[in-house]
Amino acid sequence: xxxxxxxxxxxxxxxxxxxxxxxxxxxxxxxxxxxxxxxxxxxxxxxxxxxxxxxxxxxxxxxxxxxxxxxxxxxxxxxxxxxxxxxxxxxxxxxxxxxxxxxxxxxxxxxxxxxxxxxxxxxxxxxxxxxxxxxxxxxxxxxxxxxxxxxxxxxxxxxxxxxxxxxxxxxxxxxxxxxxxxxxxxxxxxxxxxxxxxxxxxxxxxxxxxxxx
Numbered sequence: 017x018x019x020x021x022x023x024x025x026x027x028x029x030x031x032x033x034x035x036x037x038x039x040x041x042x043x044x045x046x047x048x049x050x051x052x053x054x055x056x057x058x059x060x061x062x063x064x065x066x067x068x069x070x071x072x073x074x075x076x077x078x079x080x081x082x083x084x085x086x087x088x089x090x091x092x093x094x095x096x097x098x099x100x101x102x103x104x105x106x107x108x109x110x111x112x113x114x115x116x117x118x119x120x121x122x123x124x125x126x127x128x129x130x131x132x133x134x135x136x137x138x139x140x141x142x143x144x145x146x147x148x149x150x151x152x153x154x155x156x157x158x159x160x161x162x163x164x165x166x167x168x169x170x171x172x173x174x175x176x177x178x179x180x181x182x183x184x185x186x187x188x189x190x191x192x193x194x195x196x197x198x199x200x201x202x203x204x205x206x207x208x209x210x211x212x213x214x215x216x217x218x219x220x221x222x223x224x225x226x227x228x229x
Contacts, residue, residue, distance in 0.1 A: 067224050069115050073126065075222040080126040083201065083219045084133065090200045090216070091137045101167070101197040102134050103189055105204030106145035106155060108228040109221055110164060119154070123162035127203065127221070131164055140167035140197060144188045144209075146181050147171050168192065186212030 094100055107113040109127060116122040135141055141164055147155055149171045156169050170188040189199060193214055202215035210218040
């Protein structure tokens with residue numbers, strides 16, 4: 017079992033730890049490819065009051081075991097000149113936010129395995145998070161430290177705070193598409209990470225009825 021911290025407690029931990037680091041410099045909704053399964057992949061969530069790490073990892077693994085065969089097929093079906101991309105959430109998706117209280121935070125291993133396969137096959141990785149812009153550099157450093165090749169990291173600016181998280185994240189995916197990318201998958205652990213379209217497939221990791229951020 018794990019002790020829950022508020023977002024700002026976690027953000028303060030990341031920002032404080034980052035001060036000791038040297039800064040690292042850092043359209044229309046796409047249609048599914050022919051033959052690709054159309055159903056959204058989701059994991060059953062638990063109604064329990066507490067979430068243990070092993071259960072979370074098993075549930076994440078189950079979702080990524082659905083994602084990887086799709087990505088293998090879709091990457092192999094890349095059209096000439098197509099720039100493929102995957103969009104990831106950060107907290108409790110690519111990083112173990114609620115289970116890793118050190119900095120850098122550990123990678124969520126099942127997700128990192130999928131990300132590594134994609135990046136090794138020429139797919140760009142974009143990260144869209146509700147984290148505030150003040151911790152952009154620590155977040156970018158953390159992702160790259162954990163083995164993610166960051167093609168773009170989107171964090172919330174001042175005016176984004178007045179938008180819903182869903183609207184903000186949809187706008188960022190639209191911006192990625194405007195750069196000529198086809199978003200072949202969108203991976204996150206909250207409905208707000210995945211709603212709004214602008215991805216061929218979505219894969220939802222568990223949040224256990226909002227227990228994980």
